[in-house]
Amino acid sequence: MGKMAAAVGSVATLAVQPGEDAFRKLFRFYRQSRPGTADLEGVIDFSVSHAARGTGPGAPKVVKSQLNLSSVSDHDALRAGLEPVSKWQAYGLQGYPGFIFISNPFLPGYQWHWVKQCLKLYSRKPNVCNLDKHMTKEETQDLWEQSKEFLRCKEVNKRRPRSLLEKLRWVTLGYHYNWDNKRYSADHYTPFPSDLAFLSEQVAAACGFQGFRAEAGILNYYRLDSTLGIHVDRSELDHSRPLLSFSFGQSAIFLLGGLKRDEAPTPMFMHSGDIMVMSGFSRLVNHAVPRVLPSPEGESLPGCLRTPLPADLPRDSVVDPCSVEDWQVCASYLKTARVNMTVRQVLAVGQDFPLEPMEENKRDIATEGSCHLDDDNSQVKRARLNPDC
Template sequence: MGKMAAAVGSVAMLATEPGEDAFRKLFRFYRQSLPGSADLGAVIDFSAAHAARGPEGPGFNSQSQLSVSSVSEHDAHRAGLQPVSKWRAYGLEGYPGFIFIPNPFLPGYQWHWVKQCLKLYSQKPNVCNLDKHMTKEETQDLWEQSKEFLRYKEVNKRGPRSLLEKLRWVTLGYHYNWDNKKYSADHYTPFPSDLAFLSEQVAAACGFQGFRAEAGILNYYRLDSTLGIHVDRSELDHSKPLLSFSFGQSAIFLLGGLKRDEAPTAMFMHSGDIMVMSGFSRLLNHAVPRVFPHPDGEGLPPCLETTLPADLPRDSLIEPCSTEDWQVCAAYLKTARVNMTVRQVLATDQDFPLEPMEETKRDITADGSCHRDDQSGPLKRARLNPDS
């Protein structure tokens, strides 16, 4: 208890010091923190509470808002999830609309989603960070170009990084443009049906019936990667939740306030964990300052030691994972984590606003004058940068 109290005291002191914003101070504090040290004493671990099935810890409480009847056991199983009745969801004091669900996946079923992120979702026509530096032909199939590197990574750890190991982000559905910080219908790619179904089941279980998965951002983290402080506000409909799925090595997630002078709450994200940001919590500052290596060196989290069952239901969206695919994914995740965030961009019957230049051209053609419609201005979003 002494070490935990000291850690909490240190965090509180950093958050109240004058000058630099409280969020950035704690971001730097946790970025430099060491695994197993007293620095992590103030970090909430929902998974530990879930495993213990004991009283809730300080600052968080068990939720009763899951809508068990909204998702059938059959549909949950199709997406690789346990029945919703077996999930345990948590909320945070002072963060209405935030829901944390410790790993609700069936044993072995996370491997499907890891394989999809590495093997399928990284393929063209989806856009990735490598496209700025390489041709489409060079990034056509990152999996095929990388799998042999990864399978024999343990033999030659000092070898050059494969393209998959250089991957930092991929966009699905409506593409998010990092330069102008907005979505565009001009760069739409078909949203994966299996990920859409998974997202819809999770959203429904959390009380959001009719959620549509229209855009996804996949972040690929190495052990030295971070996710900078930002707010997800580029979506034109903020009434719908943001869903986050984590796989691989554990990380710290910081959830702050509307302004950066509000100290964030730190929590662990483990493989299989799901976070839902809605309501008040939908537009809060958040970041990932640290990814932690496995305590025993290069290893997998215990929940990933179970392979995907060979006997899958006939109508399951989960696809078999070959031994070769499993080996490649396992080699990758020993020193990495993958995060999928899924969003609904537009409200029902809503369209993207016209660009100011397009609006200008239309007005000049129509009546020879030029004016700007204030309602057509695009919403902005802070840049997501796993390498910041």
């Protein structure tokens, strides 16, 4: 039996819950899956040889994606910590036009910078995070400084209370995304990080999207028990521009579905350094993350994160050095976590936000919705995924 057929056979043994659609059924299956068993045999792994992918009846065919090699110079790729575009391994899936999966194009060691930025810099005020709903701005001003000593001592005392960084679930950059009304706010904008904007522009250009503008970012911080509910990213006002997704840390399962939830999704692994680009038809399909996978070696880092960032960086690099002390904190965090950066262009050129009723502006900008990260400690139950998000 092929890999996909084996997984489908395993799914068929699950009882269907009332009102459960095909996507939710597979979401529940992979949420409860057991690593090392046949449960994960149907998950596409883009990091292995091309011939080994998508073999089984009904499995989507993996195809090579053509990149625009001349749009990004080798020097600009190096400035962002990326391999030359000619060396990237980019793939697509038949049936998903506009979907591009780039298997870890980062140069050895350069992921350190992006991890450190997500944990140390991007989590600072004035950026909004999930903790703002329950804490003052003074208390969440610098989560890194309040957490670094706790994380350095993690191995010494595993029963200690979780640090604020370990309680962090999301941060918004640029235009803030209101989880309550599912809209971006023109009234709450923080400067978009120039390094992340440059990285995103290079990736977008290589995928054929010249002139992409990074205007909003949502950073998701996953623990091993975290999930990302089934949803569609439709709040941006310009859907002709792609959504870029960057993954770091422990691996996860990503489900890529269709326009309706009664269409069974395609499962794939996201490993550290992988990049996904969703555009065209695939820009508005249902997707979710049902499972973060613990390292088979216990609490350890993926191999690509064990190589240090080079000491000598290009003079005009957007990547900053990472001290040994800072990486100790990052490494301690990532042994049981993953971080995902999604970057979006919200407005078309010359477009403005539509006027909103006054009552909409009074909503709490830090209110949490049901299409964001969820974990076992959350008050939002997984079984109550909102079908309209």
